Amino acid sequence: MEIFLQQVVSGLATGGIYGSVALALVMIYQATDVVNFAQGEMAMFSTYLAWSMLNAGVPYWAAFFATLAVAFVCGVVIERVVIRPVENAPVLTIVIVCIGLLVILNSVAGWIYSYIQKPFPSPFPEKPITIGNIFFGAHDLGALGVTLLVLLLLYVFFRYTTLGLAMRAAAQNPVSSRLCGIRVGWMLALGWGLAALVGAVAGLMIAPIVFLDPTMMSGILIYAFASATLGGFTSPGGAVLGGLLVGVIENLVGTYVKFIGTELKLTVALAMILVVLLVRPSGLFGRVAVHRV
Amino acid sequence: MVRTAGEIRFDAQQIAGRPTEDIVRLGIAHVPEGRGTFTQLTVEENLRLGAYARRDTGALARDFARIYDYFPVLGERRRQIAGSLSGGEQQMLAVARALMLRPRLLLLDEPSLGLAPLVVREIFRIVRAINREERVSVLLVEQNVATALDLADHAYLLETGRVVVSGPSAELRRDDAIRRSYLGY
Secondary structure, three states, X not given: OHHHHHHHHHHHHHHHHHXXXXXXXXXXXXXXXXXXXXXXXXXXXXXXXXXXXXXXXXXXXXXXHHHHHHHHHHHHHHHHHHHXXXXXXXXXXXXXXXXXXXXXXXXXXXXXXXXXXXXXXXXXXXXXXXXXXXXXXXXXXXXXXXXXXXXXXXXXXXXXXXXXXXXXXXXXXXXXXXXXXXXXXXXXHHHHHHHHHHHHXXXXXXXXXXXXXXXXXXXXXXXXXXXXXXXXXXXXXXXHHXXXXXXXXXXXXXXXXXXXXXXXXXXXXXXXXXXXXXXXOOOOOOOOOOOOO | OOOOOOOOEEOOEEOOOOOHHHHHHXXXXXXXXXXXXXXXXXXXXXXXXXXXXXXXXXHHHHHHHHHHHHOHHHHHOOOXXXXXXXXXXXXXXXXXXXXXXXXXXXXXXXXXXXXXXXXXXXXXXXXXXXXXXXXOEEXXXXXXXXXXXXXXXXXXXXXXXXXXXXXXXXXXXXXXXXXXXXXXX
């Protein structure tokens, strides 16, 4: 029983991280109908920026918020410069552009910072918290808290602000949005900016666990896809919950199904994507668009 | 549509070729054919979007009240997802959304399309009231000739993209050729 609970707890910890990357994926998908394969590398690059600032002696939280600001601006610029020209192209073209972005960001990071793993500090204390015989890593708990806080802020932003409403409108119905006077192009760019920001938060929370290197996001991105698919690509809350579920399932299957162990864990994520797409393509909390005419 | 010749002016300003978002800010509200409803947003959110381009956001509460006065059914359903409304209600929502801009000119593209005659009559009654009481100019494109002529002060008859007759609605109504071809009596 103790092993079970411990596995669930550490599953929730990694799941929170999957959830935060999934949240960034869902943001862009919601705002622009694009699945951004470069999301992980954008987050990785942001984390390197934070690392540079920390190395230059900037205090952690100053570097944290500066990184988010830079990530936001870079997200907007990437949309304007790279995605805008192919905005109306077929989905396949946009996917290829995103994959190109992934490869470029990965190589540039390797070129600037080398492929050697670097330790990355956590803002949370090192001492684990114990309740009974179960260990909670302070960083794991902190990271989960940060993810939930980001989710709450996004919810408030999209639900209650006029700008958030305009962004939702622009994603759903660009033509009508223009007729309301909404500058749709800028809303899409803002969507990329916000997603880059959320991704940067994820990167900063992941790096202390997996160490910083240019490929640190490749496995996590697949888990994030599984999370977003499971929770539903149209539901930010679902994506985070999907992340937690994926984290727990992955851990439990790894512990109790002997032949899977740690080597085949990633396969579990892929199997989950497949099963969800076959059984319930809209995910647990996704909306199926219903129209009445 | 591609402009091949001529110009489009509003309030002495050239507006052809300008971005839609800027034209809206001049006070032109367009109710597109097919209504352009944000089907996944609530009725109230649809109306808030209608007022997006306005700067005088202080007057919004009063405008919501005024809209719900014209369209009581929208008031009853303001928390409902717009996609769940009936066709007629969605058409009302489209007109209401346009009015939230407090436009100087309201463009209506075939508002009767696909609606039951009773609903059409109701919508035209409200458009008339808006035109008279709110002093909003209305440019209506409509295939339902009899109803359109009842509503309009001035009418243009288009055939394959060219104006063939124009004049006060009352005069067009009396024109024998129009009566036979379009009004059917």
